[in-house]
Amino acid sequence: MYLQLAHFGVLLALLAAAVSLPIRSISAGARMAFTLLGLSGLVTAVSGCMGMLTGCSLNLILPIGLPWLNSHQHLDPLAGFFLIIVGGVTAIVSLFGPSYIIGSVSDSAAARTLAFFTGLFVAGMYLVILAADAFSFMVAWELMSVASYFLVAHEHHKKENVAAAFIYLLMAQAGGLFILLGYGVLAGFGTGFTFADMQAATLPEHWQHIAFALAFIGFGMKAGIVPLHVWLPQAHPVAPSHISALMSGVMLKVAVYGFIRFCYGLLGTFYWQWGVIILLVGCASALLGILYALMQQDLKRLLAYSSVENIGIIYMGLGLSVLFASNGNPVLAALGLVAALYHCVNHALFKSLLFLGAGALINQSGQHDLNRMGGLMRLMPITAICFLVGCISISALPPFNGFVSEWLTFQTALQGTVLDSGVTKSIIAVAAASLALTGALAAACFVKVFGIAFLGQARHQDTLQAHEVSFGMRASQILLASGCLLLGIFPSAAINSMQTIPTDLLGIGLSQVEAGGWLWLTPISARASSYGAPLVLFGISIAWAGAYLLLHPRRRKTPVRYSPRWDCGFGSLSTRNQYTATSFSQPIRRIFRPVWPIDERIDPPTPAAEGGRYSVHVGDWAWEKLYLPLGRMVQRSAKMVTKIQGGNIRTYLAYSFFTLIIMLWIVI
Amino acid sequence: MNVSGWILALGQTALLILLAPLLSGWIKWVKCKFQNRRGPIPWQPYRDLAKLFRKEVVVAQQASPLFRATPYLVFSVTVLASSIVPAFAVGLPTAVIADVIVMVGFFALARFFLCLAGMDLGTAFGGMGASREVTISSLTEPAMLLAIFTLAMTFTSTNLDAMVLYTLTQPFQIYPSFIFAGMSLLLVGVAECGRIPIDNPATHLELTMIHEAMILEYSGRHLALLEWASMLKMLIFGVLICNLFLPWGTALHLEPTAIAIGLLTLGIKLMGLGFVLAASESVLAKMRLFRTPELLSLAFIIALLGMLGHVILEVH
Secondary structure, eight states: OHHHHHHHHHHHHHHHHHHHTTOOOHHHHHHHHHHHHHHHHHHHHHHHHHHHHHOOOEEEEEEEEETTEEEEEEEOHHHHHHHHHHHHHHHHHHHHHHHHHHHHOOOHHHHHHHHHHHHHHHHHHHHHHHBOBHHHHHHHHHHHHHHHHHHHTSSTTSHHHHHHHHHHHHHHHHHHHHHHHHHHHHHHHSSSSBHHHHHHOOOOHHHHHHHHHHHHHHHHHHHTOTTSOTHHHHHHHHSOHHHHHHIIIIIHHHHHHHHHIIIIIIIOOOOHHHHHHHHHHHHHHHHHHHHHHHTOOBHHHHHHHHHHHHHHHHHHHHHHHHHHHHTTOHHHHHHHHHHHHHHHHHHHHHHHHHHHHHHHHHHHHOOOBGGGOOOHHHHOHHHHHHHHHHHHHHTTOTTSHHHHHHHHHHHHHHGGGGSSOHHHHHHHHHHHHHHHHHHHHHHHHHHHHHHHHTSSOOSSGGGGGOOOOOHHHHHHHHHHHHHHHHHHHOHHHHHHHTTHHHHHHHSOOOTTTTTTOTTOBOSSOTTTOOBOHHHHHHHHHHHHHHHHHHTHHHHHHSOOEEEOOOGGGOOOOOGGGSOOHHHHTHHHHHHTGGGSOEEEEEEOOOSSSTTOEEEEEEOOHIIIIIIHHHHHHHHHHHHHHHTTOOSOHHHHHHHHHHHHHHHHHHHO | OOHHHHHHHHHHHHHHHHHHHHHHHHHHHHHHHHTTOOOOOTTHHHHHHHHHHHSOOEEETTOOHHHHHHHHHHHHHHHHHHHHSOSSBSOOGGGGTOOHHHHHHHHHHHHHHHHHHHHHTOOHHHHHHHHHHHHHHHHHHHHHHHHHHHHHHHHTOOOHHHHHHHHHHSOOOOOHHHHHHHHHHHHHHHHHTTOTTTOOTTOOOTTTOSHHHHTTTOOHHHHHHHHHHHHHHHHHHHHHHHHHHOOTTOBSSOOHHHHHHHHHHHHHHHHHHHHHHHHHHHHOOOOOGGGHHHHHHHHHHHHHHHHHHIIIIIOO
16 A cells, blocks of 8 residues: 555656656746655655554565566565655755756756656656565666766756766766676576565575675665765766755665665675675775865865765664674664664755755855855855754764764664674774764864855855845755754654664664653663753753853843954954865864875965965875776777777678687587 | 752752862962962952953854854853763763763864854954864864773763763772773863863963964853853863762762762862873973874874773673
8 A cells, every 4th residue: 555655656756757848937847846746755755654664564566567577566664764765855855946946047948857857866766765676676776877867967068067977877887787786696596586586595605795795886886985986076066956965865875775675685694794894984985075075165065075974874884783783683783774774864864954055055155165155144044054953963963863873873883892703893993983083073074164154254245145045945944954853852763663674674673762761762771871862952951041041130231242353453354364164174184184185286476366376176086096097997998999990891891700600619 | 750869960060060160270279389379269260250241242243143152052061061970979860861972972062163153253263263173173072982982881881870880889990991091081181171282271372272262252251151161161071080980989879978978079089180180281381283183193092092902802
């Protein structure tokens, strides 16, 4: 029943794609398409909710496909959970979309393509999650990848957009190939292509490792783990903001879903080596992601790198989970899995929120560059407050949601002492250290973002023209911000309703989560750790109210006086005296110097620039050490292959002849 | 509902808030004695705070609402942190609200807003202070978490209450990892509270200040709240270091004599710690800003070594 509801959601998304094509008016088309898309999101989220809460698995065979290979669909707790993320965020983003399109797209054809592929993209994501056989999965996966390629390539008259979209498509296809091979390994040892058949397949140990490696690389390319992350900072800045929100907030989670499904659902056995690999790659992604984010000036590129960081945190939770599962501690494995999943939904909320906020900023100020923003809090107060909530959440500060999932990951890591091997125990200790470092650096990064963009004085004329965005754009941000707060304050209720997922995958849930009552989150036991998020908020409010009331008579007596800024009495200040994004991160750049390839130069004074000119460009080692050499190698080998292309018809005929002979020889 | 427990918890919070300026005054007084100066009386900080509360508040015209909310927020978050520390007794009902990771999160939250307030007006010093503060905290915060994790793994709990209780009830033993964790936590405490050699609370020298640069634009009761919050933070760090490593004397049961002993021993421990801090501040010079990361990464590495030592050597 709920599965049919989910399919109804898919149909609505496809309808949203179709309906936008014939409508010429940009505003009417966008409204129509996004209304349908929002409805589809709601419907799917409801069905996902039911799928997760009931905890049973629904199956359906659709009469689509080859006669002997119908499309299998399913809805189990894991799929339900991810449907909630995809559907929920899609529904909220649909509020944002219309005014954003009307405000930033002037060409009717471009608006129609955008709406068309948005519908396909969302439908593709739903179908990936609902798929229960490898064929349906791959078709849906490619639908998602290719549709989002067209969204990234949306402003295709700009050269860098085309380049970014091409890199994205290339990596998406390479990743798709790895996934396909991974399924191929499973199908080769099993009896068919459905997930149930693959699950039943018995693989020799080395084939299990091969299948895991293929899936890890394939899904990792989409999820954006280091060093497979390079498409993210290219594609996100050029895509429209609501698409970035969907891609970063939701599509990366679909990749995580695929990986969890492959590891926990299909492979079903766990090796400690896998846990170590996932954990270490997660640590590297988290640390490098946030360090690179800190150095960015382009707001959306910064957010893209921060997605790499958050995917790293999710992978850390998964790695811990796999380690504990391989060691025979299913409860702790469930805890790690829940921590990772909770971070999935949290990241979906706050990253969509931040991308929508960034979209509102860019829409209003016309600037991508943080160094040209400033003082926007006064001009766009609602957006600013929502963005602040997003910044606090992503910096993992209590009492918001990002903190809860990092806290759970820490709690899982602290249980590392139950493992048998000293090596894995030490690796977990190092992982906890890097998570702690990541959290602190994330706070630094988002102090920078909010402080530079919203506080201070405007650094560029255009920023002064900004004003608060339309109702729909505000409403979507407010909804996401309240989601961040709610999931931060009532984590025990949320986690309790997620119990069905570890119960389904690992055979055991977290029985202790609400052991001390709904006020306290106690993942392991009440003695080991507790976090009373509602009480934290209550305590802060009480203390605030106390301080406020105590000072009230004083406030009546001496009201606040307004005056110019003091700044140690250093005299008149221009907006150029302020710290910029570049100068703010300079001390960190100096401390972690070898992490980035930095091109820093000071040009001598010229008549145009009297004081000289300072410029700094921060690159990415992954490009310089991995992808560029790889690209050069491909080009070199392509050149070698051209030698056999003589352009002479006789040579080609000879090639065909010899190929034929060899083929015949092999066959006979 | 444990009424007397809640009253005691409230009493502890009020006591810590009220005693925080005294610790600062005490450290200053001891330091002056070390340096052969007469020095202000130990309760001078109370007079300073009272003066600031009476003074008029001057706010810059460019300030956003965030600037005016920050002092209240920083103060209330620090107050909440003080309510979860087991100061003179274990078993207070507020202790389970948050564990030690959450407490580190509270400090991070307060710092987050303080940095934003520093950047709010667009002054050069505010940005400078914020940038330096996040740089330093991005090294101290993980070091602190690691040091605490080392203890938490031994105590199999991250609840401060359970950690203190464990040491009090188990037979006495000195773990090697605790020595590492303790050294690291001391370094972190010095850095977090803005003391020498990381920052100097006594000066407003433009090129070296960190904490003072962020609160430069505050005046009157806003400044008073921020100063009080930073004194309270120092007291919390003091209590934490004392009670995690030397919890003896802390009341196990909520009864008058035990609590009196707990209060007395806490006072002695804090005076001792203040003495050590004043002594170290008298013999050390402030570090150049770009040398501080070396010291703080040392704290981080020590903490990591302690943790690795614990998981490799001390766990079977």
